[in-house]
Amino acid sequence: MKAPVAVNGYGTIGKRVAEAIRQMPDLELKGIVKYTPDYSVLVAYRQGIPIYVPKGKEGVFEEVGVKPSGTVDELFGSVSLVVDASPGGKGAQNKRVYVERGLSALFEGGESPDVAEVSFSTLCNYRQALGKKYIRVVSCNTTALLRLICLLDRHIGVRKARAVIVRRASDPKEDKGIVNTVKLDPPSIPSHHAIDVKTVLPDLDIETVALIVPTTLMHVHVVHIQTKRSTSIDEVVETLSSTPRIVVLEGAKIGIDSTSKIVEFARDLGRKRYDIYENVVWRDMIKVNGDELTIVQAVHQEAIVIPENIDAIRAALRLAESAEETMRVTDKVLNVGLQR
Amino acid sequence: MKAPVAVNGYGTIGKRVAEAIRQMPDLELKGIVKYTPDYSVLVAYRQGIPIYVPKGKEGVFEEVGVKPSGTVDELFGSVSLVVDASPGGKGAQNKRVYVERGLSALFEGGESPDVAEVSFSTLCNYRQALGKKYIRVVSCNTTALLRLICLLDRHIGVRKARAVIVRRASDPKEDKGIVNTVKLDPPSIPSHHAIDVKTVLPDLDIETVALIVPTTLMHVHVVHIQTKRSTSIDEVVETLSSTPRIVVLEGAKIGIDSTSKIVEFARDLGRKRYDIYENVVWRDMIKVNGDELTIVQAVHQEAIVIPENIDAIRAALRLAESAEETMRVTDKVLNVGLQR
Numbered sequence: 133m134k135a136p137v138a139v140n141g142y143g144t145i146g147k148r149v150a151e152a153i154r155q156m157p158d159l160e161l162k163g164i165v166k167y168t169p170d171y172s173v174l175v176a177y178r179q180g181i182p183i184y185v186p187k188g189k190e191g192v193f194e195e196v197g198v199k200p201s202g203t204v205d206e207l208f209g210s211v212s213l214v215v216d217a218s219p220g221g222k223g224a225q226n227k228r229v230y231v232e233r234g235l236s237a238l239f240e241g242g243e244s245p246d247v248a249e250v251s252f253s254t255l256c257n258y259r260q261a262l263g264k265k266y267i268r269v270v271s272c273n274t275t276a277l278l279r280l281i282c283l284l285d286r287h288i289g290v291r292k293a294r295a296v297i298v299r300r301a302s303d304p305k306e307d308k309g310i311v312n313t314v315k316l317d318p319p320s321i322p323s324h325h326a327i328d329v330k331t332v333l334p335d336l337d338i339e340t341v342a343l344i345v346p347t348t349l350m351h352v353h354v355v356h357i358q359t360k361r362s363t364s365i366d367e368v369v370e371t372l373s374s375t376p377r378i379v380v381l382e383g384a385k386i387g388i389d390s391t392s393k394i395v396e397f398a399r400d401l402g403r404k405r406y407d408i409y410e411n412v413v414w415r416d417m418i419k420v421n422g423d424e425l426t427i428v429q430a431v432h433q434e435a436i437v438i439p440e441n442i443d444a445i446r447a448a449l450r451l452a453e454s455a456e457e458t459m460r461v462t463d464k465v466l467n468v469g470l471q472r
Numbered sequence: 473m474k475a476p477v478a479v480n481g482y483g484t485i486g487k488r489v490a491e492a493i494r495q496m497p498d499l500e501l502k503g504i505v506k507y508t509p510d511y512s513v514l515v516a517y518r519q520g521i522p523i524y525v526p527k528g529k530e531g532v533f534e535e536v537g538v539k540p541s542g543t544v545d546e547l548f549g550s551v552s553l554v555v556d557a558s559p560g561g562k563g564a565q566n567k568r569v570y571v572e573r574g575l576s577a578l579f580e581g582g583e584s585p586d587v588a589e590v591s592f593s594t595l596c597n598y599r600q601a602l603g604k605k606y607i608r609v610v611s612c613n614t615t616a617l618l619r620l621i622c623l624l625d626r627h628i629g630v631r632k633a634r635a636v637i638v639r640r641a642s643d644p645k646e647d648k649g650i651v652n653t654v655k656l657d658p659p660s661i662p663s664h665h666a667i668d669v670k671t672v673l674p675d676l677d678i679e680t681v682a683l684i685v686p687t688t689l690m691h692v693h694v695v696h697i698q699t700k701r702s703t704s705i706d707e708v709v710e711t712l713s714s715t716p717r718i719v720v721l722e723g724a725k726i727g728i729d730s731t732s733k734i735v736e737f738a739r740d741l742g743r744k745r746y747d748i749y750e751n752v753v754w755r756d757m758i759k760v761n762g763d764e765l766t767i768v769q770a771v772h773q774e775a776i777v778i779p780e781n782i783d784a785i786r787a788a789l790r791l792a793e794s795a796e797e798t799m800r801v802t803d804k805v806l807n808v809g810l811q812r
Contacts, residue, residue: 313732345685392653
């Protein structure tokens with residue numbers, strides 16, 4: 133029997149999580165919650181995704197050609213877990229409803245860590261999240277940093293990490309964003325990313341500086357890591373390549389030297405919405421000098437947390453007992469790391 | 473008597489150096505060399521700057537209303553030094569002429585280091601350049617890194633430096649540049665900046681990673697420095713503030729949290745072309761943890777090398793015997809560090 137799940141909020145993350153859930157052999161998407169009708173709900177409806185709306189709002193949706201499957205109350209009565217992908221801060225407000233109904237809930241990185249029992253990264257602390265009722269999947273930059281750091285820590289040992297995060301200004305669908313400037317985000321050190329990494333790895337010595345630049349495609353990280361022992365480029369590449377969640381690109385050899393070219397590569401591969409679930413690490417930008425390691429990676433902000441959301445559902449509902457077990461399914465179904 | 477100087481090439485750097493020379497009490501701008509007439513030569517002409525052109529080209533300039541003062545040969549016969557601000561690589565070709573005529577020459581950072589006897593940074597190696605016939609003023613990013621590193625090294629001691637350089641894509645006057653992407657520049661480590669810093673400080677342990685982003689205003693550097701002993705924010709601020717070439721901005725307090733706001737500040741100050749000769753270091757982005765120092769600075773690529781060009785002229789012609797002596801004049805006249 134598939135585990136019945138709902139998605140509350142159908143924006144950048146919500147729509148991707150909903151589609152991913154539908155593909156999983158052990159999960160059933162009972163429906164999504166929409167509060168106002170827009171183009172995204174039309175697409176969802178045409179795909180056959182059941183739409184649930186607040187009581188009394190049915191008419192507004194029917195006017196645009198979307199026939200709701202029922203009310204939010206009805207949806208929540210039929211699932212065991214809600215993925216709350218509403219705008220940052222809204223999840224904490226919604227939590228009351230989940231608590232009242234005894235539902236498990238996933239929150240996204242835009243929520244404060246205290247909304248959940250555990251902040252989550254598959255490669256770092258899957259077991260810690262097993263059976264937890266409230267789990268927070270950390271945000272895109274934090275997810276990418278954690279994948280990298282936990283993997284390196286397990287195989288080589290990480291003494292400290294210093295990262296410069298060059299953030300995209302807006303997502304592609306947004307109409308607004310900074311133009312022709314580089315903005316401190318925030319004008320202090322550390323940025324919230326280091327703090328967020330510590331919600332999963334409290335003892336890590338990490339500092340992050342974040343800058344926003346006028347792009348929409350991907351974030352770029354320059355990460356300086358001090359390892360616990362000397363390492364080599366080959367060992368680092370082998371370590372990073374041990375998970376499908378990180379792709380080590382032979383960038384220079386195949387001409388991919390920018391975020392726009394990574395995106396074009398994903399488009400050519402036929403990925404839906406060009407979604408890139410993987411950390412993209414440039415092989416030619418890995419530098420090792422004894423215990424000093426420099427890594428440069430690109431992060432697709434819209435897509436990178438989707439595999440972790442699926443894994444977190446399995447952790448909450450105990451559908452998989454280990455990171456390896458959930459990743460085997462998630463990564464194969466979503467074709468993470470070009471597995472199929 | 474003022475030292476007679478010519479400027480060969482009248483682009484972004486050439487026009488600024490020419491105007492700066494005209495303001496100096498000990499230098500005389502005998503004229504500039506232009507090969508083809510364009511809007512910049514019209515402005516120069518209206519300012520009363522003598523224009524020299526290749527023999528036979530006088531007519532082309534007269535057609536657009538510019539009456540040349542003479543030929544390039546005549547100009548070079550009347551000066552003791554030429555500032556070669558022609559496009560990168562062209563300076564090395566021009567050098568033959570300077571050698572033949574026994575002229576001293578300054579080259580810019582776009583030239584290969586071996587074009588000159590010394591690569592130059594006022595705060596690092598002024599005395600090394602004294603009386604040298606051929607001096608190369610390093611490029612904008614390198615100039616900014618060297619100011620910072622040499623000052624910190626002198627006062628606190630620098631063990632190693634790791635910098636991430638977020639480069640502007642084009643200068644404001646250019647019509648072309650990258651759009652909506654972050655590009656590796658180059659797709660390998662180190663970028664040429666570390667190599668260029670080493671032309672002045674050969675023994676420094678430095679690594680640089682450079683990314684290009686779609687902006688035109690300023691570069692931004694995130695610099696991680698390991699100092700030779702423990703330091704403090706106050707000591708770092710005091711050290712950086714000891715030269716007018718570096719401005720420590722109380723950014724958060726006065727709302728300057730981006731390169732565009734720094735530029736607006738310079739425009740409001742009435743700076744010509746909003747030129748910013750100083751490294752702009754954000755006070756609130758200085759982080760110190762024992763011997764570990766993080767600094768974030770913005771660099772105006774069009775203007776930052778102008779003071780160093782003036783200093784290098786004085787070094788070549790022995791018009792000032794020390795960095796302090798030349799900087800006293802340069803910085804007062806150009807109002808570097810808002811001295812007047």
